[in-house]
Amino acid sequence: MAASAQHKSVIITFPSETPDSVVQQAKDAIKANGGKITHEYNLIKGFAAEAPSVAMDAVSALGTEYPPVIEDDQIVTINQPATN
Structure with a gap:
């Protein structure tokens, strides 16, 4: 039996003019391939x-008219500069 595919936490964004139907297709593709929408x-x-x-x-294969940006979901921190 094959091992289950490693899941990754990602954020997927689209250009602001992207139709809601394209975003929905992307969500459907995630679910159809064993993923889940977390937010x-x-x-x-x-x-x-x-x-x-x-x-x-x-x-990524859904099309090039409204290309998705797929990034790793990670914690972002800001280091404050030292004050003298």
């Missing part, structure tokens, strides 16, 4: 997901 954003066109690489490949 849907309201201020930007996009969502967070946990999914195997095959799911990200499916999203």
